[in-house]
Amino acid sequence: MGDNSKQAEVFLELRKRLQSGLLVLRRDVVKSYSEVSVTGGDSSLHIRTPLGLQCVELPAGVSLVEGSCREAPGAGDEMHFRLRLSVDHQHPDKKEAPGSVMESLQLHKSYCFHCQSCETRVLEERVFKRVLPLPNGNWNSLVDDWCCHPDPFANLKLLPRVDDCLMGDTYLLVSRDAGCDETLTQECRSITNKMSDSQSQDTQKPNWRRKLVSCKSCSVGLGEAVAPDTLKLFITEVTVRPSAGDHQFDTSPDRSLFLEQTIAARLVELSSSQSMFRFSLQTPEGKAFILLWLLNSDSLIASLSATPFTAVSGDVVCPSQPKCCEHPSGTKAVSAIKVLYLPCLLSASTHQDVVETWEKDISVHPLELPSATCQEVLLLLTASTSCLPLSLHSMNSYKPLLPVMAAALT
Incomplete structure (x- = not known):
């Protein structure tokens, strides 16, 4: 039993x-x-x-x-x-189910980004002129099916302009500003492929270097810097609130509840919109x-x-x-x-x-x-x-x- x-x-x-x-x-x-x-x-x-x-x-x-x-x-x-x-x-x-931040962002409205862990504001007064979805995670695999010539997007990154917010499935791409130096820290980390047991550890070489972005107040990782002026922030690590009335939000939901709501909302949204x-x-x-x-x-x-x-x-x-x-x-x-x-x-x-x-x-x-x-x-x-x-x-x-x-x- x-x-x-x-x-x-x-x-x-x-x-x-x-x-x-x-x-x-x-x-x-x-x-x-x-x-x-x-x-x-x-x-x-x-x-x-x-x-x-x-x-x-x-x-x-x-x-x-x-x-x-x-x-x-x-x-x-x-x-x-x-x-x-x-x-x-x-x-x-x-009482409708709460949607993710992807469903709530609007044009020409001011938003503040907070560290979900400690509630510190990490991005101030962001007003977006464009809020655009990025291609879904498998789009590279489908290029050969609808292109009769070599992949025109190879080695190209889709990056936001100054007043853009580009939305991935689980993250937001936004531009970096001068205020980020006061609220965020960066750390470079090498990413290495795992080698087979027969290969020597000495032969392992880093594939690329990631610049991890963390909250300066609590050191919790929020995402990474994918380009010198571009931040990739995961929606499970930050909360996005309208600047007007932002003071009304005293605390974030419990971490477990916030994570449940965020993941569940994205699964439901993706299943509904993209089957x-x-x-x-x-x-x-x-x-x-x-x-x-x-x-x-x-x-x-x-x-x-x-x-x-x-x-x-x-x-x-x-x-x-x-x-x-x-x-x-x-x-x-x-x-x-x-x-x-x-x-x-x-x-x-x-x-x-x-x-x-x-x-x-x-x-x-x-x-x-x-x-x-x-x-x-x-x-x-x-x-x-x-x-x-x-x-x-x-x-x-x-x-x-x-x-x-x-x-x-x-």
Whole structure:
């Protein structure tokens, strides 16, 4: 039996597009299917077990189809139930998922760039006359398909003008100004190819030198200088805010929450705009770190304790009070994305064939992030997976399955 210490006793996943749901209860909470009753209310779901009644608050327009809860084949020490939902697609969401900075930048408006770690302003009062997307990460591989002559873009860099902001998938290219000397530091680092075991270490030669850019206040890396007057800043390391009212933002979100929201927003935006669902999270050296497969972005999840009124995730509610047992306040079902993932570095021996296949497939979209941030994302995914029911932990060669990035889209 697996370790249940981190797993919710009651786990609920609802799919708005499929109008269906899955309810999972641990067998140490409920002994038989007959002990469970699931009913619906006004944008709410009520789950009754021998230990009490839990209430899950649903978004407006989402409700349970009464009498649709059915037993489903369980797995190991779990009991599963399938549900059907009624979803009013015409009902507008009161709270839309936050988009990435790529979706919010506007022309002729003033913005300030902050270090996400320490909140220091690193770029002051930037007004962009042009905000343009860069070609996607695989554009070099496609040049031969639409050019009948040698690659005209070989060895050329796409760099911004003074009042430009060029947007990559995970970074922004902006011009450097005199104020950067007061807020940023640069460090040159040589990047070396890994040689085979048969080759001597003495034969290794640097491929190129990168000028890493860091916050002067906290020394956290923000990106790199790709040209003498051009900065490449990763959207996972900086926050961009309108200059007007910038003082209203006292603090940035928790680092983990900020990273979840940023990565989730970009995956959803790229899948919606370019029909891309498979991604390779890579370091700046081009080394694959994590393979990601976006399954869906319409999930609502809730994880609860079997003790009434105690939420494991979502909104925290008051402790159990016997007198209020029939009229509980509940936890909200939060929006989430669902992905399969495979850590490349940990899978070198067991799943190298999968990694190599993805690396050769041009439909897999590369996403570049700093090495330290790639490691942070992996830790977030691993932690998210550990909180899921054991039956949702793995599938085929993908060790952790369906890590639900809870609250990533709320």
